[in-house]
Amino acid sequence: MHLSETVNTGFYFLAPGLVLVPLLGLLINAIFGKNFSEKMVGTVASLASGTAFIISLLLAYSVSINHGHPVSVPFAEWIHIGNLKLDWTFRVDSLSATMMLVVSGVGTLIHIYAIGYMHEDVRFKHEEGRFNRFFIYLNLFIAAMMILVSGDSYLMLFVGWEGVGLCSFLLIGFWYEMDTLARPSWANSNAAKKAFITNRVGDFGFLMAGFLMFWHLGSFQFDEVFKAAPAIAHESPWIIVAITLFMLVGVAGKSAQIPLYIWLPDAMAGPTPVSALIHAATLVTAGVYLVTRSAPLYTLVPQAQYIVAMVGATTALFAATIAVGQYDIKKVLAYSTISQLGFMVAAVGMGAYVAGMFHLITHAFFKALLFLSAGSVILGLERGHHAHAHHTHHDEKPKGKHKKEEHGHHGGHDDHGEVFDPGDMRNMGGLRKTMPVTFWLYMAGTLALAGIFPFAGFWSKDEILLDAKLHFTSIYWQLSIAAFFTAFYMGRQIWMVFFGEARSDAAKHAEESPRVMTVPLMVLAVLSVAGGALNLPFEGFHNLGHWLEYTLGEVHALPLDLGVAGISTLLALLAIFVSWLIYGRNPLKTGQVDPLKKPLGFVFTGMENKWFVDEGYGVLIIKPFKWISQFLADVVDWKFWHDFVHDTVIAGTYNWLSEVALSRYADQKGIDAFFNSWGDFTQWLSGNARKIQNGFVRSYALSVLLGVVLILGYLILK
Amino acid sequence: MVPVEYYITLSAILFSIGALGVLSRRNPLIIFMSIELMLNAANLAFVAFARVYETFSGQIFVFFVIAVAAAEVAVGLALIVEIFKSKKNINIDEMNSLKG
Numbered sequence: 001m002h003l004s005e006t007v008n009t010g011f012y013f014l015a016p017g018l019v020l021v022p023l024l025g026l027l028i029n030a031i032f033g034k035n036f037s038e039k040m041v042g043t044v045a046s047l048a049s050g051t052a053f054i055i056s057l058l059l060a061y062s063v064s065i066n067h068g069h070p071v072s073v074p075f076a077e078w079i080h081i082g083n084l085k086l087d088w089t090f091r092v093d094s095l096s097a098t099m100m101l102v103v104s105g106v107g108t109l110i111h112i113y114a115i116g117y118m119h120e121d122v123r124f125k126h127e128e129g130r131f132n133r134f135f136i137y138l139n140l141f142i143a144a145m146m147i148l149v150s151g152d153s154y155l156m157l158f159v160g161w162e163g164v165g166l167c168s169f170l171l172i173g174f175w176y177e178m179d180t181l182a183r184p185s186w187a188n189s190n191a192a193k194k195a196f197i198t199n200r201v202g203d204f205g206f207l208m209a210g211f212l213m214f215w216h217l218g219s220f221q222f223d224e225v226f227k228a229a230p231a232i233a234h235e236s237p238w239i240i241v242a243i244t245l246f247m248l249v250g251v252a253g254k255s256a257q258i259p260l261y262i263w264l265p266d267a268m269a270g271p272t273p274v275s276a277l278i279h280a281a282t283l284v285t286a287g288v289y290l291v292t293r294s295a296p297l298y299t300l301v302p303q304a305q306y307i308v309a310m311v312g313a314t315t316a317l318f319a320a321t322i323a324v325g326q327y328d329i330k331k332v333l334a335y336s337t338i339s340q341l342g343f344m345v346a347a348v349g350m351g352a353y354v355a356g357m358f359h360l361i362t363h364a365f366f367k368a369l370l371f372l373s374a375g376s377v378i379l380g381l382e383r384g385h386h387a388h389a390h391h392t393h394h395d396e397k398p399k400g401k402h403k404k405e406e407h408g409h410h411g412g413h414d415d416h417g418e419v420f421d422p423g424d425m426r427n428m429g430g431l432r433k434t435m436p437v438t439f440w441l442y443m444a445g446t447l448a449l450a451g452i453f454p455f456a457g458f459w460s461k462d463e464i465l466l467d468a469k470l471h472f473t474s475i476y477w478q479l480s481i482a483a484f485f486t487a488f489y490m491g492r493q494i495w496m497v498f499f500g501e502a503r504s505d506a507a508k509h510a511e512e513s514p515r516v517m518t519v520p521l522m523v524l525a526v527l528s529v530a531g532g533a534l535n536l537p538f539e540g541f542h543n544l545g546h547w548l549e550y551t552l553g554e555v556h557a558l559p560l561d562l563g564v565a566g567i568s569t570l571l572a573l574l575a576i577f578v579s580w581l582i583y584g585r586n587p588l589k590t591g592q593v594d595p596l597k598k599p600l601g602f603v604f605t606g607m608e609n610k611w612f613v614d615e616g617y618g619v620l621i622i623k624p625f626k627w628i629s630q631f632l633a634d635v636v637d638w639k640f641w642h643d644f645v646h647d648t649v650i651a652g653t654y655n656w657l658s659e660v661a662l663s664r665y666a667d668q669k670g671i672d673a674f675f676n677s678w679g680d681f682t683q684w685l686s687g688n689a690r691k692i693q694n695g696f697v698r699s700y701a702l703s704v705l706l707g708v709v710l711i712l713g714y715l716i717l718k
Numbered sequence: 719m720v721p722v723e724y725y726i727t728l729s730a731i732l733f734s735i736g737a738l739g740v741l742s743r744r745n746p747l748i749i750f751m752s753i754e755l756m757l758n759a760a761n762l763a764f765v766a767f768a769r770v771y772e773t774f775s776g777q778i779f780v781f782f783v784i785a786v787a788a789a790e791v792a793v794g795l796a797l798i799v800e801i802f803k804s805k806k807n808i809n810i811d812e813m814n815s816l817k818g
Contacts, residue, residue: 693816693817695814695816696814697813698811701740702741705741
């Protein structure tokens with residue numbers, strides 16, 4: 001009875017659970033985690049995330065039975081000052097439901113994968129006690145991301161925005177005292193700082209947009225802002241332009257666009273589940289979500305839209321070129337993420353919000369799949385590395401699949417001289433034979449990313465390309481070239497990692513990953529293959545379009561254009577063929593230099609070194625900043641303020657006053673002298689008066705005579 | 719008759735000489751003699767005025783003065799004898815042990 005009522009009206013009351021359940025999971029693990037087994041910790045965290053997913057499903061169902069009507073679920077009062085009321089309210093509509101589903105769905109799969117991954121990772125790094133902390137941070141991230149996507153106002157969005165930035169910092173710097181190769185170093189914590197600080201620059205943009213919004217439009221709340229915007233756009237459109245462009249700065253920070261993308265490749269220092277969850281599927285999509293949510297604002301100012309689209313397209317192409325020259329398996333995927341985010345930002349910049357969101361969803365699927373498979377590859381090499389070490393150094397039989405056994409090796413790396421990098425593709429090769437499951441999963445992700453029919457990536461990327469071709473030709477060309485590069489570098493990666501001969505002992509002895517890791521990946525692989533069904537460009541199949549129409553208003557669904565689709569598929573296949581010619585036909589040998597290095601010369605050097613952007617920032621911004629702060633600290637603060645003003649002026653004056661002026665002159669020479677003079681006078685007087693009493697009788701007699709004379713004289717003269 | 723002024727003048731002169739003697743002599747015996755001289759000068763003045771005013775009070779008073787003088791000299795001489803016993807010397811310049 002009660003349930004059937006709810007089934008008919010909707011499960012909106014569950015909305016706060018999206019945030020509260022992960023927080024509860026976090027608290028349970030934080031308080032009781034040290035008494036739990038690893039499986040228990042992971043299960044609690046995954047259940048928390050899974051429950052959030054179920055709630056998202058129920059909320060999505062509620063949206064659908066209410067025909068997409070947005071519903072606000074008030075949760076808590078926050079700031080009430082006079083007439084100002086800023087509250088925490090949840091908003092359940094089709095757009096936020098989409099994001100909730102992606103975040104919690106992919107998030108839960110990654111939680112499960114992380115149980116297996118972190119089990120091995122903490123052992124490779126000899127830090128078993130840190131397992132618990134990872135899942136606490138992961139749940140915190142889910143909670144913060146949920147706040148971001150379910151907020152009713154830009155204010156709550158920003159709270160979540162900052163929260164995910166914090167979690168990004170905590171998780172990138174998870175191995176804070178090491179670098180990626182587990183040597184003691186500042187590298188990981190520097191990467192975490194870089195992420196946080198670069199994000200902060202983006203946050204500055206967001207805050208400026210928020211301030212302008214509040215000042216001119218009077219509110220942070222979505223509905224109120226969108227209602228007030230057209231009037232302001234009519235009077236003084238520059239306000240809306242300013243708001244949207246400042247928001248673009250925030251998007252550039254969070255979604256890693258030019259010029260603030262630099263943190264994302266460094267963020268690969270974090271454990272691979274982090275890279276998958278945060279830096280592929282969820283956190284980086286927050287910027288795209290922001291623009292989509294602000295669609296009513298952006299449609300008012302086409303100039304700003306064009307800038308957004310250009311930023312996205314340029315980033316897509318730029319990052320794709322860098323990915324070609326990278327040797328680390330995760331770095332290739334990182335630049336690929338930046339590039340694909342460029343696609344999404346370009347899409348929403350062009351006004352193709354459905355295409356952008358569609359690509360967001362499919363990208364979450366296949367990029368998470370790719371990252372997690374890369375994690376599987378990396379661990380496979382680590383296992384091979386340690387098995388090989390045991391075999392040759394300890395005369396034990398090589399260990400098989402390690403699920404729960406301890407490794408029992410001590411000081412493994414120290415025995416081998418130089419440190420082994422399990423993420424370097426030059427150390428891989430031929431993994432197709434030793435890690436077949438991972439190989440097929442990786443292929444699924446690659447084909448989806450490259451945009452090969454009928455994988456999910458093909459449909460979503462195609463929609464973006466079609467929209468670009470119809471409206472913005474330059475963007476179409478940029479995105480097409482980027483798509484070519486995308487297929488090329490993914491092909492390069494496949495040939496280098498999985499084909500050819502193993503180029504290191506670790507690769508020769510690599511071992512497949514356990515089921516707790518591969519099963520979530522299979523789910524993601526299915527989604528990568530079939531995900532295109534979300535929004536097929538055929539009449540009656542525009543599911544996502546119709547769904548998002550509830551929130552975005554009228555959506556022009558485009559039919560399939562065989563020309564565009566054909567060209568993009570051809571480009572992708574051509575790129576893979578070219579990559580086979582270079583990397584597949586004559587697979588790399590151990591120690592061989594990348595075959596593109598000689599022909600492309602300095603271009604390849606640029607690609608290898610990410611076009612020296614970080615070095616450029618170092619010279620232009622970081623060095624002057626450090627110089628200024630050093631100057632302020634040493635000269636202004638120490639030399640001027642401390643040494644001169646404090647010590648010389650203030651302390652010196654005070655000391656002079658008390659020692660010289662007051663003590664010596666006023667006190668000693670002044671007051672003391674005055675009062676001492678009284679004593680001296682008395683002494684002089686008494687000294688002299690004493691002389692009368694000299695014991696000399698005749699002088700006494702004389703005194704008597706004198707006294708008599710005086711008295712007589714007085715009496716006579718009277 | 720001798721005018722009374724002559725007696726008074728003589729008394730004054732005697733008194734001054736006595737005073738000078740007290741002040742300038744070292745020997746206590748001489749000082750006592752000077753004191754006697756001063757006392758006698760006073761006596762002379764008494765008698766002279768008694769004669770002028772034809773009353774006997776002055777003359778009676780002279781008897782008192784003589785008695786007192788005698789007593790005082792007796793005591794004084796006794797003191798000097800004692801001092802001589804301890805100091806073997808009666809130079810009053812050296813009697814300065816009451817010096818403060």
